[in-house]
Amino acid sequence: MKGTIIRFLAALAIFAVPSLASADSWTIDQEHSSVGFKVRHLMVSNVRGDFGKFSGAIQIDDKDLRNSKVDVIIDTASVNTGVAKRDAHLRSADFFDVERFPTMTFVSQRVERVGADRLKVHGQLTLHGVTRPVVLDVEGPTKALKDPWGNLKRGASAVTTINRKDFGLTWNKAIESGGVAVGDEVTIALEVELLKK
Template sequence: MKTIATAAALLALTIPGLASASLWNIDPDHSNIGFQVKHMMVANVRGTFEKPAGTLELNDKDITKSKVQVTIPTASINTNVAKRDEHLRSADFFDVEKYPTMTFVSTKVAKAGNDKLKVTGLLTLHGITKEVVLLVEGPTKESRDPWGNIRRGATATTKINRKDFGLVWNAALETGGVAVGEEVTITLDISLIRKV
């Protein structure tokens, strides 16, 4: 066993991609997945998804070689209105029994200025996979919390059209327009803990 561990360590040192990468887990208790969408054509409704999970493989020497994947339980949606949340979990919208999670898997990371990135990836939602681009601030510098964990953080934003993912339910208004907007703004505030 010791020989295998030694060989693995030597391999990591000889392969640049492995030697410079660090692994990070999303801290679900200190991360927030938020969204907003226009309601009744007049105001934004905001909500969150809770308990995200995922990992970041951060290449410290060449950040464009980093990789990220995130999984979010759709049933965790919370807009602080129980009746509305029940409707959003139903087959009219997220159909959480059939599609219990949404996922994002990165395919490309590009620099976009100081401490900013463009992360392209595949978002799978409601059984449909589409390419989206996240505008990312961070990751921040490492920081050690009072319990000895090494942390970093990042904030990412994107916009999607919900109809692209088969979320097409709506209701017409007497005054014209529809009850729920098509464009959804998504913001991810992510806290990461370095995997030991």
């Protein structure tokens, strides 16, 4: 009788917990991907930058994309805006404080289909030692295809906007005409090419 109950409970667990058994494992191909951002500068223009080092593990369940998962790690010291002095300031304690917080991470919690090729990926972003919920608006993923060397590839684009102050990035400087040097809203955009493990 005891064995029957255990088998029954095990069978229930299979149906109660979403399974990743049908999900394929992919990694981000860094050589063909980018993690960029833009932020308002002096209230007149946008400054753009990117992070040169990042990695990601993605589980994609094509039968039910809601069962998919995304984990991304970004090296904050790899920030690059094309201006060495500005990049050094961004790495300092005024902004990313890379000595204390060398990475930012995104871990998905829920995937929601909102269109034929559109998803919302809900997850937790950890930046500057602070973890807060964010939502990525995703276009894709594309269908898988083989590259000229026989590797399976697929791609996706994602974008989200955060308020940097929510993550403790509060440095700013007032300007004479009114306003501040750096905007609060930061748009983060990812263009990723995925490689099947």
